[in-house]
Amino acid sequence: MPGLLDALAPLHGKGGGIVPRGTRTAVFQQIFDVFLVLGTLVGVVVVSYMLYNAVKYRDGEGERSDEFDPPKLGELPSGSGGGRKLFLSFGLSTVIVVSLVAWTYGTLLYVEADSPGEDEAAVEVEVTGFRFGWQFEYPNGHTASKLRVPADQSVRLHVTSDDVFHTFGVPELRVKTDAIPGRYTDTWFRANETGTYEARCFELCGAGHSYMTAEVVVMPPDEYREWYESTGNETTDAGETNASASNDGTANASAYDTATNARSPAARTAAVTGGGAA
Ligand SMILES: [Cu+2]
Numbered sequence: 695m696p697g698l699l700d701a702l703a704p705l706h707g708k709g710g711g712i713v714p715r716g717t718r719t720a721v722f723q724q725i726f727d728v729f730l731v732l733g734t735l736v737g738v739v740v741v742s743y744m745l746y747n748a749v750k751y752r753d754g755e756g757e758r759s760d761e762f763d764p765p766k767l768g769e770l771p772s773g774s775g776g777g778r779k780l781f782l783s784f785g786l787s788t789v790i791v792v793s794l795v796a797w798t799y800g801t802l803l804y805v806e807a808d809s810p811g812e813d814e815a816a817v818e819v820e821v822t823g824f825r826f827g828w829q830f831e832y833p834n835g836h837t838a839s840k841l842r843v844p845a846d847q848s849v850r851l852h853v854t855s856d857d858v859f860h861t862f863g864v865p866e867l868r869v870k871t872d873a874i875p876g877r878y879t880d881t882w883f884r885a886n887e888t889g890t891y892e893a894r895c896f897e898l899c900g901a902g903h904s905y906m907t908a909e910v911v912v913m914p915p916d917e918y919r920e921w922y923e924s925t926g927n928e929t930t931d932a933g934e935t936n937a938s939a940s941n942d943g944t945a946n947a948s949a950y951d952t953a954t955n956a957r958s959p960a961a962r963t964a965a966v967t968g969g970g971a972a
Pocket residue numbers: 860861895896897898899900903904906
């Protein structure tokens with residue numbers, strides 16, 4: 695929606711503005727911070743006002759005075775100022791909520807404006823979720839249980855599932871999208887720092903759901919290119935599988951990894967079932 699984005703341009707003009715700038719991770723962190731501060735503020739005001747009134751209108755020891763005017767059913771208490779307070783609080787809330795919605799939406803548009811275009815070179819990976827693990831397939835046919843991507847480069851993920859609904863997400867990179875059997879959902883990210891992150895499933899999918907993790911390795915671009923070229927002729931990643939299995943040190947992990955490298959879903963399921971029984 696470039697038109698709407700242009701309309702909001704003054705909001706994030708050069709040299710700062712209302713809409714936060716920076717990488718997607720930084721922008722999402724700022725949205726979180728703003729909502730955390732506002733939420734805390736609203737919570738403190740509401741709870742304090744409630745406690746103040748609870749104390750002020752507490753049941754006294756003495757007799758009830760004749761002036762006591764209890765509210766009647768179906769009638770709004772007039773309060774002081776004849777409804778002005780009510781109007782003010784509703785009006786103010788509306789203004790705040792509408793501005794927040796507009797601000798958040800503008801921020802999201804800013805983030806999405808940065809998404810890799812159709813013609814832009816991006817690393818393409820097909821992500822397949824299965825009970826209970828992830829498989830990553832590269833354009834050259836290489837499959838692995840570990841997602842390797844270059845730093846500072848757009849990565850486009852095409853996410854699907856072999857069996858039930860899963861959700862693929864890497865919290866630290868602020869990526870999350872559904873993995874639905876029979877269809878593909880696309881998402882993208884750009885990691886700015888090399889390192890190892892954890893991808894996991896965010897849709898309760900069965901007994902092994904909490905073990906449904908995968909390593910995401912963000913490599914320096916030239917190292918990544920070297921690695922990717924070395925994967926051209928083979929379809930499995932045996933050395934890597936052994937390494938990650940011994941790192942995890944659990945029987946299940948190695949079963950999942952072995953399963954991930956098997957090409958057919960049936961073989962994967964068999965291996966996973968075997969690992970679960972051990
Ligand atoms: Cu799951």
